[in-house]
Amino acid sequence: QKEVEQDPGPLSVPEGAIVSLNxxxxxxxxxYFMWYRQYSRKGPELLMYTYxxxxxxxxxxxxxxxxSSKYISLFIRDSQPSDSATYLCAMRDSSYKLIFxxxxxxxxxx
Amino acid sequence: EAQVTxxxxxxxxxxxxxxxxxxxxxxxxxxxxxxxxDPGLGLRQIYYSMNVEVTDxxxxxxxxxxxxxxxxxxxxxxxxxxxxxxxxxxxxxNGGGLLMPMDQPQHFGDGTRLSIL
Numbered sequence: 001q002k003e004v005e006q007d008p009g010p011l012s013v014p015e016g017a018i019v020s021l022n023x024x025x026x027x028x029x030x031x032y033f034m035w036y037r038q039y040s041r042k043g044p045e046l047l048m049y050t051y052x053x054x055x056x057x058x059x060x061x062x063x064x065x066x067x068s069s070k071y072i073s074l075f076i077r078d079s080q081p082s083d084s085a086t087y088l089c090a091m092r093d094s095s096y097k098l099i100f101x102x103x104x105x106x107x108x109x110x
Numbered sequence: 111e112a113q114v115t116x117x118x119x120x121x122x123x124x125x126x127x128x129x130x131x132x133x134x135x136x137x138x139x140x141x142x143x144x145x146x147x148d149p150g151l152g153l154r155q156i157y158y159s160m161n162v163e164v165t166d167x168x169x170x171x172x173x174x175x176x177x178x179x180x181x182x183x184x185x186x187x188x189x190x191x192x193x194x195x196x197x198x199x200x201x202x203x204n205g206g207g208l209l210m211p212m213d214q215p216q217h218f219g220d221g222t223r224l225s226i227l
Contacts, residue, residue: 002140005154006152008150034216038189041220041221043114043200043202043219043220043221043222044153044200044218045218046216055162081220082223088152088153091154097154097155097168097169098143098153099155100152100153100154101152102150102151102152103152
């Protein structure tokens with residue numbers, strides 16, 4: 001079993017929809033949680049970073065962490081075609097090793 | 111502009127021929143790392159470095175070497191490449207210190223696609 005599970009998609013939504021992307025994990029020691037966006041032929045870029053449980057909002061993006069369920073989510077409001085990309089969750093414990101999910105491909109249709 | 115630069119971007123080579131992928135950052139960040147990205151497996155960390163002359167293994171270090179002689183450079187060395195090292199490789203850098211390194215955005219290069227025949 002992988003430490004971090006992420007549905008590969010693709011997830012196809014119409015422009016303006018609310019998108020929900022999720023990851024589950026098995027290691028209860030994880031305390032730092034990140035979401036990255038990766039466009040084709042580019043490196044990942046950090047979107048959101050959350051420490052421990054709770055919500056964090058940044059513009060159209062909201063990250064949620066539920067440590068009791070070992071479940072994290074990224075919500076995108078008013079989705080745009082430019083949001084079409086692969087979204088990777090990542091997490092780590094107190095060490096410096098980052099564990100990534102395999103990524104969910106998102107397509108926002110105009 | 112914050113940049114992580116990898117070279118080469120593409121390389122096709124043969125089994126056993128030593129190669130080096132260079133990585134350079136212009137942000138004076140302490141922490142640098144190497145990842146490989148494979149379909150269905152996502153990004154897996156190969157090696158990381160917390161500062162000059164300080165390196166440690168990630169999840170998949172077998173077959174790779176790194177060095178950190180100066181802060182800005184973190185080359186990835188494949189001494190005897192094999193076909194199972196065919197992959198897309200990313201170098202990343204981020205600042206911060208020992209307490210909360212992930213407070214700083216992690217900057218990735220645009221990747222190096224290696225094919226080993």
